Amino acid sequence: NRLHATIADINFEGILANASGVHCQTKEELAELLASPYVATAVTKSSTKEVRTGNPKPSYYEFEQGSINSMGLPNNGFDYYLDYVSQDHSQKPVILSVASLSMTEGIELLKRVQDSDFQGITEFNLSCPNVVGKPQVAYDFETTHQILTEVFKFFKKPLGVKLPPYFDFAHFDQMADILNQFPLSHINSVNSIGNGLYVDVETEASVIKPKKGFGGLGGAMILPTALANVRAFRERLNPDIKIIGTGGVTSGEEVFAHILCGADLVSVGTELQRQGIGLFEKLQHELLMIMNEKGYQSIDEFKGQLKTM
Numbered sequence: 001n002r003l004h005a006t007i008a009d010i011n012f013e014g015i016l017a018n019a020s021g022v023h024c025q026t027k028e029e030l031a032e033l034l035a036s037p038y039v040a041t042a043v044t045k046s047s048t049k050e051v052r053t054g055n056p057k058p059s060y061y062e063f064e065q066g067s068i069n070s071m072g073l074p075n076n077g078f079d080y081y082l083d084y085v086s087q088d089h090s091q092k093p094v095i096l097s098v099a100s101l102s103m104t105e106g107i108e109l110l111k112r113v114q115d116s117d118f119q120g121i122t123e124f125n126l127s128c129p130n131v132v133g134k135p136q137v138a139y140d141f142e143t144t145h146q147i148l149t150e151v152f153k154f155f156k157k158p159l160g161v162k163l164p165p166y167f168d169f170a171h172f173d174q175m176a177d178i179l180n181q182f183p184l185s186h187i188n189s190v191n192s193i194g195n196g197l198y199v200d201v202e203t204e205a206s207v208i209k210p211k212k213g214f215g216g217l218g219g220a221m222i223l224p225t226a227l228a229n230v231r232a233f234r235e236r237l238n239p240d241i242k243i244i245g246t247g248g249v250t251s252g253e254e255v256f257a258h259i260l261c262g263a264d265l266v267s268v269g270t271e272l273q274r275q276g277i278g279l280f281e282k283l284q285h286e287l288l289m290i291m292n293e294k295g296y297q298s299i300d301e302f303k304g305q306l307k308t309m
């Protein structure tokens with residue numbers, strides 16, 4: 001297969017996935033993703049110990065250049081997703097996303113994954129909140145180091161982390177130095193760009209209800225940030241740590257660009273929300289057309305091969 005990847009000895013046929021949070025809250029949505037021949041894997045909504053209804057609506061809004069959301073981690077609870085991913089899914093891997101509203105909860109959930117018979121890949125969402133007054137965990141390098149040290153004392157199954165975007169070379173360096181100390185299966189970069197604000201000039205109001213309209217940004221406008229993060233971590237991380245590139249994908253071109261920057265798998269959020277599952281066929285077709293035009297038989301011929309001037 002021309003489009004393939006391997007993470008933690010798990011083979012993926014195809015390289016496309018949903019971004020956690022989109023089309024992945026229910027077993028039906030997950031099954032619908034897996035049923036598509038153009039979807040290599042499905043990622044669950046980040047799960048918490050308790051079921052959560054999430055923030056008051058509207059908590060998601062689409063505009064031409066992208067989307068803004070402050071969903072508030074609505075999910076059916078960790079047990080629901082662990083049960084689902086532990087079933088057989090026609091040989092297709094499913095990635096279990098775990099969040100936590102406190103570090104003790106995160107550790108507890110990962111202990112339950114370790115003690116379960118789930119053999120797939122777990123993705124720990126480090127964009128989760130920290131103690132009040134401190135930035136999200138992934139922006140608190142000391143806390144990130146402490147948590148990963150604690151986790152890898154007991155966690156022996158494939159584990160990756162979902163990262164927010166970074167915007168400073170010192171942060172790329174510091175985060176990569178931390179991540180390289182641990183036997184991670186992968187990173188998923190990027191999560192939404194935190195705390196954007198979209199204003200409706202006509203109503204003179206923000207467009208989502210939670211957090212006075214502040215929310216995570218996704219879609220076409222975050223592509224350059226997403227590509228920069230994929231590239232920066234590809235250049236810095238141990239090659240055994242694979243990369244799921246997320247952010248700004250609306251066509252085969254952006255899938256190609258993510259792979260060129262070093263992504264092994266590519267996941268799609270805002271555009272999937274916008275177009276539905278049929279998008280995956282379009283993305284795969286467009287990617288293959290680009291590869292044909294360029295004479296690439298396989299992804300391995302150009303993965304991570306971004307040229308610079």
Ligand SMILES: CC(C)(C)CCc1c(C(=O)O)[nH]c(=O)[nH]c1=O
Pocket residue numbers: 021046069070071072073074099125127128129191192216
């Ligand atoms: C932002 C958090 C609620 C702390 C984590 C869940 C999450 C959400 C969400 O559920 O609001 N939205 C995102 O764009 N990315 C996320 O990781």
